Amino acid sequence: MKIAVIIKQTPDTETVVKINDAGNDIVGTGVKYVMSPYCEFAVEEALRTKEKLGGEVVVVSLGPDRVLETIRTALAMGCDRAIHLKDPAYEGGDGQATAKALAAALKTVSPDIVFAGKQAIDGDQSQVAVRVAELAGLAQATIVTALEIAADGKTAKATRRSEGGGEVVELKLPALISCEKGLNEPRYASLPGIMKAKKKEVKELKPAELGLEGQVGAAGAKAKRVKLLPLAERKAGRRIEAETPEAAAAELVRLLREEAKVL
Amino acid sequence: MFELGDQHRMVQDMFRQWCERELLPKVPSLEKGEPPYDLMRQMLDAFGMRDALRASLKKRLSKMGDDGKPLASGDAKGKEGDELESAMRDPLISFLLVKEMSRISPGYATSFGVSTGLAGFNVMAKGTKRQIEKYGIPLVTLDKVGSWCLSEPGSGSDAFGSMRTTAKKSADGGYVLNGTKTFITNGPFADVFVLYAKLDKGDGNPNKAVHAFILERGMTGLSTGQPFDKMGMQDSPTSEVFLEDVHIPAENLLGEREKDPDAARDDTRQNLGHERSGIPAMCLGIIERCYELSMKYAKERVQFGRPILDFQAVQLKLANMYIHYQNVWNGVMRLAWAAREGKPDLAFTCAQKVYCAKAAVEVAMDSIQIHGGYGYMREYHVEKLARDAKMLELGAGTTDINLLQVVRLERERLT
């Protein structure tokens, strides 16, 4: 099996981010970057697929120098080699421009199956995986919580989570699977893995090498973020004062019914 | 030397991720007495270290004489395994693991360090091939839980002079042990006890050499007490160990060779140096986390209409924490360097142990102060670090005992 996984480096959920002066991006300094958690599920599923069916796992990521650290983490978890789309021209793209670059890079791999996170936890757009599948002409299942690939590597059965329920779809490979929490428990990069990761190939590809000059990054974007809105200040909570627990409970029920209107 | 390279950073990240995700939520139940050893095994497995250690140690075993010393054969080494081998022996990687565990639970780190480091290291360093295979490797890989038994009810700082536990030669060439050990980390659950006793050859010589013996749970006459109720390190079970006519074969004398008193004493001293060199890495974990949590809290907590970080009294505490943090880091880096280069420096190790333990207690206490009443609450975590930190001024030789040793060594050096 040729297995590919596309990953994104995002700020750690613990990081307190600040909005820049222009108001359209976050301030990069002092931010701790990690692999987007949904991408961890994707890497894990790619590795499990390889362990079951054999083959090779190629990890692909787009972004500046710092992304190499996240790529190395994926290699330390067990991926075999990597493609890093690194060039100033890739920066400032929208979902479409990024997907175009990733799809072109995937073409150099000709994967039987591609794994991706269902969304990246920074932009939360849930666009890239879907667009990559579209551009690369792959079957796709999004928000997948369980996956079974046939032993012959020709078809797969994916369980999708949907609001309050689920759905099982059968796919013809090659296909793209976007991964949801619950699909698996991602492994940790191991010490032997970290030692090996240093020697694994990380190939850099420029837009020209993908035949995409002038079509990626800001130049290829059709949508542009103009403003980031800070989180609204949370209102202080309300304390219920009552003589007895019974009275407090009754008051809580009254408030839930009359003010919050959730009962 | 003063910065982590890319690989060491990745290793640190891996340790941190695991400790924050897996160890942190377990601390309350561990502090209530749940044994920590299964979690430790899961931890080493998650890092791929248990199999790697086993493979690496088996290889070492095959190139070892019966006395446990490496055979002098200049064999060419395979490349891939080689890097992993050197990583497994890299003292900085061990220190990083100890630091990361200690950020979350110094108690857990203590139990881990005593089992794999003190008990395991001792057998690996001093054992014969047979002992390394039977006890050393299972201890280092945590297949067996180990303890290291020196202290006694009447013998703490004066560990050798006041030691009452004896090993009498028996008619069949083995030994019969009697005595009581106390404050023994992992005592309640240990499978293996590396235990110090005075060898009584029955010749009436009052100058009896201290030797280390390997005992196992299940031996007739060996029993352990209930876990002690402690101020801190509650997730590290501690107890007494009782020996009543415990009969062991000659092959359970560590190293399988009786020594004269001076050689035996030097040997044990060396182990103490090893024991002490792990403490600064524990302190580093405590200090690093307290410092980070304090800075975060001081930014967020608002009093008198502004973050408390705006008050100089709080700033000065943080600056003091920073100084300790950097100094302790530097010391740990130097200890790692000394271990890697094979240049142990006992005076420096003892001095560093003293400085780091004091700094850890001071920083943890200041961290509670910065957190105010919240710092006194379990939920904010710094109170645990403070409780645990205090033990580091007591164990591995009290502060005073380490200071006295510094002067003893320096007095010799500067004649």
Ligand SMILES: Cc1cc2nc3c(=O)[nH]c(=O)nc-3n(C[C@H](O)[C@H](O)[C@H](O)COP(=O)(O)OP(=O)(O)OC[C@H]3O[C@@H](n4cnc5c(N)ncnc54)[C@H](O)[C@@H]3O)c2cc1C
């Ligand atoms: C949680 C915990 C875990 C432990 N785990 C282990 C273990 O696994 N194995 C083990 O063998 N031991 C263990 N110990 C024991 C520890 O090593 C001893 O507590 C320590 O060596 C001090 O001995 P002591 O408690 O008998 O104190 P003492 O020796 O009685 O000291 C009491 C005080 O007198 C001071 N003092 C003593 N002599 C001098 C002197 N000559 N000059 C100046 N001051 C002096 C000391 O500094 C100290 O302040 C553990 C202890 C604790 C608390």
